[in-house]
Amino acid sequence: xxxxxxxxxxxxxxxxxxxxxxxxxxxxxxxxxxxxxxxxxxxxxxxxxxxxxxxxxxxxxxxxxxxxxxxxxxxxxxxxxxxxxxxxxxxxxxxxxxxxxxxxxxxxxxxxxxxxxxxxxxxxxxxxxxxxxxxxxxxxxxxxxxxxxxxxxxxxxxxxxxxxxxxxxxxxxxxxxxxxxxxxxxxxxxxxxxxxxxxxxxxxxxxxxxxxxxxxxxxxxxxxxxxxxxxxxxxxxxxxxxxxxxxxxxxxxxxxxxxxxxxxxxxxxxxxxxxxxxxxxxxxxxxxxxxxxxxxxxxxxxxxxxxxxxxxxxxxxxxxxxxxxxxxxxxxxxxxxxxxxxxxxxxxxxxxxxxxxxxxxxxxxxxxxxxxxxxxxxxxxxxxxxxxxxxxxxxxxxxx
Numbered sequence: 100x101x102x103x104x105x106x107x108x109x110x111x112x113x114x115x116x117x118x119x120x121x122x123x124x125x126x127x128x129x130x131x132x133x134x135x136x137x138x139x140x141x142x143x144x145x146x147x148x149x150x151x152x153x154x155x156x157x158x159x160x161x162x163x164x165x166x167x168x169x170x171x172x173x174x175x176x177x178x179x180x181x182x183x184x185x186x187x188x189x190x191x192x193x194x195x196x197x198x199x200x201x202x203x204x205x206x207x208x209x210x211x212x213x214x215x216x217x218x219x220x221x222x223x224x225x226x227x228x229x230x231x232x233x234x235x236x237x238x239x240x241x242x243x244x245x246x247x248x249x250x251x252x253x254x255x256x257x258x259x260x261x262x263x264x265x266x267x268x269x270x271x272x273x274x275x276x277x278x279x280x281x282x283x284x285x286x287x288x289x290x291x292x293x294x295x296x297x298x299x300x301x302x303x304x305x306x307x308x309x310x311x312x313x314x315x316x317x318x319x320x321x322x323x324x325x326x327x328x329x330x331x332x333x334x335x336x337x338x339x340x341x342x343x344x345x346x347x348x349x350x351x352x353x354x355x356x357x358x359x360x361x362x363x364x365x366x367x368x369x370x371x372x373x374x375x376x377x378x379x380x381x382x383x384x385x386x387x388x389x390x391x392x393x394x395x396x397x398x399x400x401x402x403x404x405x406x407x408x409x410x411x412x413x414x415x416x417x418x419x420x421x422x423x424x425x426x427x428x429x430x431x432x433x434x435x436x437x438x439x440x441x442x443x444x445x446x447x448x449x450x451x452x453x454x455x456x457x458x459x460x461x462x463x464x465x466x467x468x469x470x471x472x473x474x475x476x477x478x479x480x481x482x483x484x485x486x487x488x489x490x491x492x493x494x495x496x497x498x499x
Contacts, residue, residue: 127241128359133217158195169201244270246495269387
């Protein structure tokens with residue numbers, strides 16, 4: 100086994116719950132490293148408990164194919180339990196087991212067990228767990244590698260070339276084992292994308308109109324960071340001779356979001372703190388996967404930067420919304436632990452008009468929370484009327 104590079108962010112989140120009768124569930128898109136973090140947790144537990152008995156069930160491994168439902172899972176754990184010590188049970192891709200929540204609920208009654216799971220479907224996990232295990236589980240979201248992690252995994256210096264690789268190839272951890280060349284990387288990413296689309300979407304939700312699904316994903320990739328509604332998508336598709344009702348589009352968008360391929364970001368009125376019902380943006384959780392859909396286009400750099408900033412804010416634990424001040428837009432309103440910050444993203448601050456727009460929108464916000472502008476160029480003085488400027492690389496490196 101390769102030496103594990105510990106993703107401290109996630110281990111730190113898990114450690115307070117080790118040994119407790121609370122189910123730890125790592126949720127996130129396929130191939131973002133959930134299994135990797137389970138292995139790190141196992142090593143941590145072994146260092147804390149020399150007598151630990153580890154049970155590891157990986158539903159992507161044919162050896163565990165016979166575990167198809169809650170009864171199978173419960174019986175397997177019972178048959179492999181060591182009644183003299185603490186049993187640490189790890190279940191990878193638990194959504195592949197029918198009615199898994201019933202087995203977890205039963206196992207949770209016995210203090211012999213400490214339970215850890217991973218899952219790649221938000222709808223399945225949130226619905227079943229909330230119904231059967233309310234208050235007895237904790238969800239820990241797992242994301243693609245941050246820029247800092249990407250540099251660590253790839254053994255790269257923090258420089259402009261490394262940033263370009265990150266924006267182009269994304270942050271799936273397995274890229275560590277590949278040569279960072281277009282054909283090699285995008286062949287791998289295409290396989291991951293196909294798994295998400297065909298296994299997690301088409302098969303799970305019995306989607307028949309696969310052509311429409313792929314058209315929708317391409318539309319989202321091409322309009323990353325654009326404000327629109329399901330009706331606007333419907334109108335656009337009609338112009339392309341594709342008819343689909345608004346309700347069907349909403350269902351497809353929800354299915355896509357359930358796989359963590361995309362994330363919906365709603366709008367809010369900053370002054371009134373009202374959430375708008377119509378109009379939202381969609382971002383991809385991994386830029387590399389976005390580029391497998393429509394190809395990597397250097398002309399999309401503004402979209403990439405905005406998506407990268409969004410992904411980093413979410414990685415840092417912020418709840419992110421699109422802001423509106425009167426008729427002006429603020430790219431991101433970010434809340435965490437009762438605190439806020441406001442973020443504007445632009446490709447280049449190349450002229451006075453752009454500077455006035457990006458900083459001016461933030462100046463319209465009448466509170467004292469941090470306000471920053473992120474771009475790909477340097478800005479003289481690094482502030483503008485008290486609002487800080489970050490180069491994108493510095494933001495991805497330093498903003499925590």
